[in-house]
Amino acid sequence: xxxxxxxxxxxxxxxxxxxxxxxxxxxxxxxxxxxxxxxxxxxxxxxxxxxxxxxxxxxxxxxxxxxxxxxxxxxxxxxxxxxxxxxxxxxxxxxxxxxxxxxxxxxxxxxxxxxxxxxxxxxxxxxxxxxxxxxxxxxxxxxxxxxxxxxxxxxxxxxxxxxxxxxxxxxxxxxxxxxxxxxxxxxxxxxxxxxxxxxxxxxxxxxxxxxxxxxxxxxxxxxxxxxxxxxxxxxxxxxxxxxxxxxxxxxxxxxxxxxxxxxxxxxxxxxxxxxxxxxxxxxxxxxxxxxxxxxxxxxxxxxxxxxxxxxxxxxxxxxxxxxxxxxxxxxxxxxxxxxxxxxxxxxxxxxxxxxxxxxxxxxxxxxxxxxxxxxxxxxxxxxxxxxxxxxxxxxxxxxxxxxxxxxxxxxxxxxxxxxxxxxxxxxxxxxxxxxxxxxxxxxxxxxxxxxxxxxxxxxxxxxxxxxxxxxxxxxxxxxxxxxxxxxxxxxxxxxxxxxxxxxxxxxxxxxxxxxxxxxxxxxxxxxxxxxxxxxxxxxxxxxxxxxxxxxxxxxxxxxxxxxxxxxxxxxxxxxxxxxxxxxxxxxxxxxxxxxxxxxxxxxxxxxxxxxxxxxxxxxxxxxxxxxxxxxxxxxxxxxxxxxxxxxxxxxxxxxxxxxxxxx
Numbered sequence: 001x002x003x004x005x006x007x008x009x010x011x012x013x014x015x016x017x018x019x020x021x022x023x024x025x026x027x028x029x030x031x032x033x034x035x036x037x038x039x040x041x042x043x044x045x046x047x048x049x050x051x052x053x054x055x056x057x058x059x060x061x062x063x064x065x066x067x068x069x070x071x072x073x074x075x076x077x078x079x080x081x082x083x084x085x086x087x088x089x090x091x092x093x094x095x096x097x098x099x100x101x102x103x104x105x106x107x108x109x110x111x112x113x114x115x116x117x118x119x120x121x122x123x124x125x126x127x128x129x130x131x132x133x134x135x136x137x138x139x140x141x142x143x144x145x146x147x148x149x150x151x152x153x154x155x156x157x158x159x160x161x162x163x164x165x166x167x168x169x170x171x172x173x174x175x176x177x178x179x180x181x182x183x184x185x186x187x188x189x190x191x192x193x194x195x196x197x198x199x200x201x202x203x204x205x206x207x208x209x210x211x212x213x214x215x216x217x218x219x220x221x222x223x224x225x226x227x228x229x230x231x232x233x234x235x236x237x238x239x240x241x242x243x244x245x246x247x248x249x250x251x252x253x254x255x256x257x258x259x260x261x262x263x264x265x266x267x268x269x270x271x272x273x274x275x276x277x278x279x280x281x282x283x284x285x286x287x288x289x290x291x292x293x294x295x296x297x298x299x300x301x302x303x304x305x306x307x308x309x310x311x312x313x314x315x316x317x318x319x320x321x322x323x324x325x326x327x328x329x330x331x332x333x334x335x336x337x338x339x340x341x342x343x344x345x346x347x348x349x350x351x352x353x354x355x356x357x358x359x360x361x362x363x364x365x366x367x368x369x370x371x372x373x374x375x376x377x378x379x380x381x382x383x384x385x386x387x388x389x390x391x392x393x394x395x396x397x398x399x400x401x402x403x404x405x406x407x408x409x410x411x412x413x414x415x416x417x418x419x420x421x422x423x424x425x426x427x428x429x430x431x432x433x434x435x436x437x438x439x440x441x442x443x444x445x446x447x448x449x450x451x452x453x454x455x456x457x458x459x460x461x462x463x464x465x466x467x468x469x470x471x472x473x474x475x476x477x478x479x480x481x482x483x484x485x486x487x488x489x490x491x492x493x494x495x496x497x498x499x500x501x502x503x504x505x506x507x508x509x510x511x512x513x514x515x516x517x518x519x520x521x522x523x524x525x526x527x528x529x530x531x532x533x534x535x536x537x538x539x540x541x542x543x544x545x546x547x548x549x550x551x552x553x554x555x556x557x558x559x560x561x562x563x564x565x566x567x568x569x570x571x572x573x574x575x576x577x578x579x580x581x582x583x584x585x586x587x588x589x590x591x592x593x594x595x596x597x598x599x600x601x602x603x604x605x606x607x608x609x610x611x612x613x614x615x616x617x618x619x620x621x622x623x624x625x626x627x628x629x630x631x632x633x634x635x636x637x638x639x640x641x642x643x644x645x646x647x648x649x650x651x652x653x654x655x656x657x658x659x660x661x662x663x
Contacts, residue, residue: 022369025376026186029151033143040143043136044195048202050129052210055346057098057122063339064097065115137195144190148183155179155375163384164450165410175378182371189368193361200354200361207351211344217332218340221320222348225313229306229355236302243295250288257281310352317344385449387469394472397557398461399426399588401447407455408442415454416442417611424604429589431599433629434608440592443608444560447590448477460558478556481563484547486538491520492527494546498554506553514549514579516542545579552583559589605629 030037099117102110156179167175211219261268261277268277321341324331406420416439424430432440445451446458449465458465465473478498486494495507502510507527511517519542523529531538538546551559561580581601593599600619607615607622607629615622615629622629 022372022376026369026372029147030143033146036139036143040136040140040195043132043139044199044202047129047132047136048199048206050125050132051203051350052206054122054125054129055343055350056210057118057125058346059337059339059343060097060099061115061118061339062342063337064099064101065111065118067338136199137191140195141191144187147190148187151186151375152179152183155183155378158379158381161383162381164445165384166381168410182374185368185371186375189365193365193368197358197361197365200358204351204354204358207347211347214340214343215332215334215336218317218321218334218336218344222313222317222344223351224316225309226351226355229309229352232305232309233302233355236298236305240295240298240302243291243298246291246295250284250291253284254281254288257284306352306355310349313348313352314345317341317348385452385470388467391467391469394463394468394476395461397476399428399557400424400461401430401558401588401590402459402462403443403446403456404459405456406443406446406453406458408439408446408451409454410451415611420456420613422604422606422613422616424588424590426588427586428603429584429591429599429601431591431593431602431605432608433593433599433605433632438608439611440608441562444562444590444592447558447560448474448479476557478551478554478559480544480547480551480559480561484543486531486543486546488531490525490528490530491523491546494531495549495553498550502553507549510549510553511546513552513582514545516545516549519545548579548583552579557587559584559587561589561591561593563592563594607632 097114099121100114102114159175208219208223211222257277257280261281268274318341321331321336321344324336325338325341330336401422401424403420403422406417407415408417409415420443422430432443434440442451446453447460447465449470452466460473487497492504492507495510496502499506504527508517511520511527520527520529591599591602599605602619605615605617605619605622606613607627609628615625615627617625623633
């Protein structure tokens with residue numbers, strides 16, 4: 001009577017916080033598709049009516065056409081003996097014969113004709129049930145798919161608007177799960193579980209009403225085992241969900257062991273740890289096996305338990321009903337006929353099945369509602385960086401940047417920048433150096449408003465960056481990061497990303513400026529080569545050159561280079577430096593670099609320590625001061641000199657010249 005609860009119980013059910021509020025919010029997404037939803041509700045009613053009517057028609061087949069002699073004899077006995085209606089030794093059927101009552105004493109062919117009409121009627125009802133059932137699920141799936149598509153697009157659009165601070169607090173894998181796993185859970189509930197639960201509740205109420213209407217006492221006896229079925233279903237389902245929570249934990253351990261074993265295979269083989277790894281994997285797999293066996297034991301026991309209780313209910317209907325019919329006694333003030341017994345057997349069979357379905361599928365719906373809550377929580381997340389209602393378009397940038405008493409913090413009370421004052425004139429290159437965690441990246445992130453200042457102001461050409469639209473501001477600022485991101489697209493489109501309208505000739509010119517043209521030409525399809533994920537197949541230096549070409553093509557008036565050369569070798573660095581000299585010409589630029597040799601030509605060098613500027617000046621001026629910058633520079637010089645001396649076969653003069661070039 002029950003089929004396949006494992007697939008649903010196997011999901012670890014998440015409990016929703018507020019079912020009513022979440023459902024009402026989710027229902028609002030169906031408003032544009034109300035005709036389809038209305039059709040689903042109408043077909044649900046028709047489908048339930050068909051299922052309720054079918055047992056009654058079977059009863060009519062018996063009482064109206066298969067045993068007409070009994071009812072005729074009863075009528076004759078009542079008339080001849082003068083007994084009140086219902087007191088005759090045999091029972092009169094309470095069923096109305098929908099397909100025509102046959103008069104007493106009619107020919108056998110009349111009964112056969114009536115039975116034929118009823119049979120055709122049953123076939124028609126079955127056809128209506130099949131059509132409405134299929135159409136109901138199709139329409140609900142159609143509406144649900146449109147809703148889920150709109151919901152996914154809305155979530156993705158919202159993610160594009162959220163500030164970088166949000167992504168620092170949330171893992172990308174969890175955010176992807178919101179759009180994939182949570183939406184998939186909602187899809188399953190909308191397409192199957194929700195319809196089954198609603199139709200099941202309607203069917204239970206309708207069947208119970210029909211049974212009580214026909215014979216209330218007989219109905220109560222027939223439904224006596226329903227509380228036991230509900231208790232058994234809830235207990236087994238609850239135990240199974242607990243067991244499957246353990247399996248989810250154990251399969252997580254298996255996946256962790258598997259991922260480490262594959263990712264770290266080089267270290268495993270290097271230290272001859274294959275045997276230990278295999279044993280650890282075998283142990284975690286055994287724990288997962290045992291947990292699954294326990295969980296399956298509960299789910300396997302649910303179906304036969306409910307089936308056994310269902311047979312008990314049928315036995316009660318057949319046994320008690322048959323006893324009353326044979327003795328000619330009334331039950332609940334009404335007669336018990338063979339047709340009534342058959343009808344009640346059909347009702348009981350139909351009544352038992354939705355009970356288990358509702359219990360199992362309700363858990364799935366709860367999980368879907370919890371998933372919807374997580375999606376709505378994401379949609380309710382407000383961007384930290386928002387435009388003013390009267391924000392204006394940023395005019396063409398000339399390049400004068402001023403930081404005035406700027407302070408910034410990610411967490412209240414924990415400042416990252418303090419009292420930053422600086423002026424960068426158009427065309428100047430400002431280098432920012434300092435130890436890790438000093439606030440260098442935070443400082444440059446204030447220019448395109450990836451973050452906002454906590455105190456003070458950042459202005460470009462005298463305009464506060466908070467007073468202009470984000471789009472008009474960021475389109476005029478180029479950014480080259482240490483970890484360049486490339487898309488799974490052609491090289492041509494990756495370079496063109498910041499300026500989609502650029503011609504192929506413009507792209508090639510930008511690649512030549514970035515010294516990337518030669519290696520691009522050597523790729524299998526040149527500029528039309530499709531790159532792997534994040535530029536897989538290219539070296540770090542090649543990816544960086546493409547990132548610089550992308551910035552060059554965008555032709556920004558203000559340029560930010562965040563460790564743009566830190567991940568490349570010395571030879572590639574020289575190529576990049578030559579490209580940058582041409583790229584930086586005439587542009588206001590902010591350059592973050594750990595290799596101090598790359599910023600010797602900067603117009604202004606800022607030394608940032610613990611969020612404060614402790615030194616500023618040109619490269620030569622800061623060396624002359626012999627302060628923090630001097631010590632930092634000399635420590636790099638010594639390290640480079642030691643490396644070159646250890647590897648160079650030349651004399652001391654030659655080694656010194658190599659060091660000078662490197663720095």
